[in-house]
Amino acid sequence: MNVADLEQAIIRVHHEEWARVVASLTRRFGDLDVAEEAAAEAFATAVERWPAEGVPPNPGAWLTTTANRKAIDRIRRENKRDDKHKEAQMVYDDDPPEPLGAVDDDRLRLIFTCCHPALAMQARLALTLRMVGGLTVPEIARAFLVTESAMGQRITRAKAKIKAARIPYRVPSAEDLPARVTGVLAVLFLVFNEGYLATGPDTDPVRHDLTAEAIRLTRLIRGLLPDDGEVAGLLALMLLTEARRTARVSGSGELVPLAEQDRGAWDATLIAEGHRLVRERLAAAAAGVAPGRYQILATINAVYTSARDMRDTDWSQVLALYDQLVRLDPSPIIALNRAIAVAELDGPEVGLAAVDRLEHRLAAYHAYHATRADLLRRLGRSQQSRAAYDKAIELAGNTAETAYLTRRRDQLR
């Protein structure tokens, strides 16, 4: 095996095995800190030894064994095997809750612990990327534009709270499961969105590392909870969005709106997979299972990605789906997107009236002003459009979006 192949093999093993190693050590030692450090040491040992010794036939088992030894060494070293340490161990159930019907996997416990509602959202994101995703602290710090020491502290504080307050290492009961899965999906969706619409003047407009990581983790959860419709919905939504990634930013770093995207540049494989998942959920919906918000959002994106061009898009279908979504989620951002569908179906004037009704709730949201600017431009109301573009540019945080809005504004007559 040459150096490049070996490097690839180690990256692949890291992707496939990191969460499993951390999860199994957390269960054995009842301590996230010990598990994280030992897993990191085991991977470092692999990087040292595999070039000479070759990749072992079962790399996962090799890593778990090595990490176990490292953890025991550390515990011996720190002489932590006293009663106090035992008392501080995390609590977990040996029996998975019966009605779950999913494989019992330590990784699932790990995900639910990292996404526990008693932790702040920012802590959940960081902890999930570190413990489940295997990203390093510097990588996560870069992703969220904070210093390494601030990110390190955030993760340390979260781990300390898990230990001190005894946040359990457990798959929630069937009764709590839907709400807790929703919480996990919210974390993954935030990671994806931060990658998809990266904010900050010095970041790339699309952070493929974050979108890819969010998709990878959602796939993992899909494997663990194959019957959960919202997990399938979120995965489909991510895939259908990711499929358009390269078409969404021009060569000059400008955002390209849906209507102007080169549909030939979309990733057909991702779209096919997304459509397959949406069809699976539509079949479930036809059988009487009410879809949640991610499934509806995925279906909307399936409609977009099925059309040959913007005009060919089935806007009445999109509007019907947004109507369904508004009933589940009364957020003004959903209402704004619904208004965009209204504008495509009934014209910019009707759309603008619907958008204007959201002013008191969305005045600080760049997309509200960008949408108004576009509709006003289409109505020939250049002066008002210019003012709306100004406001949108002032509020937008994404470099590609700012570039696009600026060009549009400067093209106004």
Added chain:
Amino acid sequence: MQYLISVIHDQAGLATPEEDAAIDVFNERLQAEGNWVFAGGLASPDTATIIDNRGEEALVTDGPFIESKEYLAGFWIIEAPDLDVALALATEGSKACNRKIEVRPFQ
């Protein structure tokens, strides 16, 4: 594992008879299910006295240590195997006493 459940008072007026009755029902449940350690309601913060005996002489001051619109009105100490159980109980406690609640583990 023990947790302190603090009842945070942030509205006018004391507990109503309905709230008192609901608290009684909740307390009985805690006792029946083995989660009960201790609980109590506190008199208003105006009745508090501060003592500071870190120096040469003990200083006695009238009033609560912090003037605030939100104050501790009472507490439970419960026994629970983990935070999920403690949070589930605290959720019911908040409903019973009709107040905001803080859950904090003992060391």
